[in-house]
Amino acid sequence: MKRYIGKSCRITALALLLAVLLSGCISGSVSELYVLPKLPEDYQKLQKKIEEVLAQNSAESAAPLTGELSQPVQLQDLDGDGVKEAIAFFRVTSDERPLKIYIYRQLGEEYEVAAVIEGAGSAINCVAYENLGDTPAKEIVVSWQMSEKVYSLAAYSIAHDQVLELVRTDDYTDFRVFDLDMDNQKELIVLMAGETGGSSRVDLYNFHSVLELESSAMLSQNTTSPVENGMQTGYLKDHVPAVFVPSYYSENGRITDIMAWRDGRIQNITLDPETGESSSTVRWYNQVSGTDINGDGIMELPEPYALPDPKQTTTAVNFWALRWRQFDINGTPTTVFTTYHNERDGWYFILPDQWEGKVCLSRSDQAGGSERAVIFSYWEEGSGMEPEPFLVIYRLTGENRERRADMAGRFRLYPPQGEDNNVIYAGRLLDCSWDSGLTEESVQAAFSLISGS
Ligand SMILES: [Ca+2]
Ligand SMILES: [Ca+2]
Numbered sequence: 001m002k003r004y005i006g007k008s009c010r011i012t013a014l015a016l017l018l019a020v021l022l023s024g025c026i027s028g029s030v031s032e033l034y035v036l037p038k039l040p041e042d043y044q045k046l047q048k049k050i051e052e053v054l055a056q057n058s059a060e061s062a063a064p065l066t067g068e069l070s071q072p073v074q075l076q077d078l079d080g081d082g083v084k085e086a087i088a089f090f091r092v093t094s095d096e097r098p099l100k101i102y103i104y105r106q107l108g109e110e111y112e113v114a115a116v117i118e119g120a121g122s123a124i125n126c127v128a129y130e131n132l133g134d135t136p137a138k139e140i141v142v143s144w145q146m147s148e149k150v151y152s153l154a155a156y157s158i159a160h161d162q163v164l165e166l167v168r169t170d171d172y173t174d175f176r177v178f179d180l181d182m183d184n185q186k187e188l189i190v191l192m193a194g195e196t197g198g199s200s201r202v203d204l205y206n207f208h209s210v211l212e213l214e215s216s217a218m219l220s221q222n223t224t225s226p227v228e229n230g231m232q233t234g235y236l237k238d239h240v241p242a243v244f245v246p247s248y249y250s251e252n253g254r255i256t257d258i259m260a261w262r263d264g265r266i267q268n269i270t271l272d273p274e275t276g277e278s279s280s281t282v283r284w285y286n287q288v289s290g291t292d293i294n295g296d297g298i299m300e301l302p303e304p305y306a307l308p309d310p311k312q313t314t315t316a317v318n319f320w321a322l323r324w325r326q327f328d329i330n331g332t333p334t335t336v337f338t339t340y341h342n343e344r345d346g347w348y349f350i351l352p353d354q355w356e357g358k359v360c361l362s363r364s365d366q367a368g369g370s371e372r373a374v375i376f377s378y379w380e381e382g383s384g385m386e387p388e389p390f391l392v393i394y395r396l397t398g399e400n401r402e403r404r405a406d407m408a409g410r411f412r413l414y415p416p417q418g419e420d421n422n423v424i425y426a427g428r429l430l431d432c433s434w435d436s437g438l439t440e441e442s443v444q445a446a447f448s449l450i451s452g453s
């Protein structure tokens with residue numbers, strides 16, 4: 001739609017954005033946006049410089065499409081002198097290299113063009129400012145969109161107003177900037193998906209007088225492709241940095257390759273040389289991804305297993321338990337705890353170890369879905385016994401939810417008693433011949449909301 005807006009409109013919109021951006025009220029409401037503060041003199045001068053670029057034939061503002069840094073004008077101290085430079089993004093369609101990143105340096109009250117990065121392609125996909133070298137200056141990492149779903153990654157340094165392209169990859173899949181080798185300097189870590197999953201790899205670009213491709217590690221064989229936006233950085237045991245790369249594996253399966261720095265290079269520390277796969281990370285339930293579930297700063301990956309189910313009639317699993325495991329540098333896992341995750345209702349519960357093999361779950365939805373409950377029962381497979389309920393966790397919505405949460409026998413899990421919320425979670429303990437070891441307090445301690453739900 002952008003291209004049909006008149007140029008003056010575009011300039012006004014940009015000036016507005018600039019005003020908002022520079023005044024620091026990015027989170028202001030729409031009405032606030034239109035009460036324009038008078039621009040300080042020097043920002044008006046920056047705006048004039050930007051308008052000069054936009055005044056060219058077929059020029060338009062072209063902010064990065066994705067990522068956190070998606071404003072059309074951004075402020076960053078690139079050279080580390082304590083004064084922020086302004087960075088503006090344009091597309092000049094008539095040019096052979098239509099994408100332009102202008103870097104403006106402030107000189108007194110004036111702005112002048114310090115450097116321009118030019119690129120081929122259809123759009124600037126995303127941008128990052130990171131120190132990848134040995135000077136105080138930040139490098140600019142740019143993902144250029146070449147065509148639909150094809151992206152090229154490049155890193156540039158700006159020194160003495162000269163743009164230097166440090167590295168460039170063709171058709172990469174994802175990247176992170178992260179200190180993998182623990183030398184207090186970040187590396188560029190690039191996921192390159194191959195034609196088949198088995199030919200995918202992670203490339204590590206490290207700085208040794210120049211930024212260069214230092215080492216690579218292959219992903220597991222027999223996968224389909226890496227999971228879109230699945231790559232995560234995090235930590236192993238002893239706070240060793242690592243990159244976690246999930247891939248699609250067979251039908252409904254996922255496999256996660258863990259990449260870390262070992263013996264002077266990036267290595268796939270979970271890869272089993274016999275199978276060519278990170279066999280210890282395979283999982284067949286994929287609604288939950290790796291996360292720091294216990295908040296100790298170390299990544300845990302879920303290892304799902306089917307809970308015993310007296311009603312099971314098919315091979316389809318109704319209830320999964322998740323063993324959350326952290327890994328050490330040798331790829332050896334340790335379980336921190338086991339949970340039942342209820343993604344649909346937005347909560348999870350830590351299952352005590354002594355419950356293993358003794359507890360089954362069932363669901364009970366009432367009142368048109370405004371009362372959804374999961375019932376925990378004592379049951380041992382092959383015992384011939386009927387499941388004996390001992391705990392119910394309710395998700396309550398709609399009218400009277402507070403009253404229903406506070407019914408006799410029920411206790412609040414979220415929010416606390418006396419507070420209302422669109423969704424209220426409550427628990428109930430039931431008499432049972434088996435001792436679950438639970439109290440209201442321990443149920444509260446074991447219950448958590450799934451963040452983001
Ligand atoms: Ca500066
Ligand atoms: Ca490093």
Ligand SMILES: [Ca+2]
Pocket residue numbers: 291292293294295296297298299300326
């Ligand atoms: Ca953790």
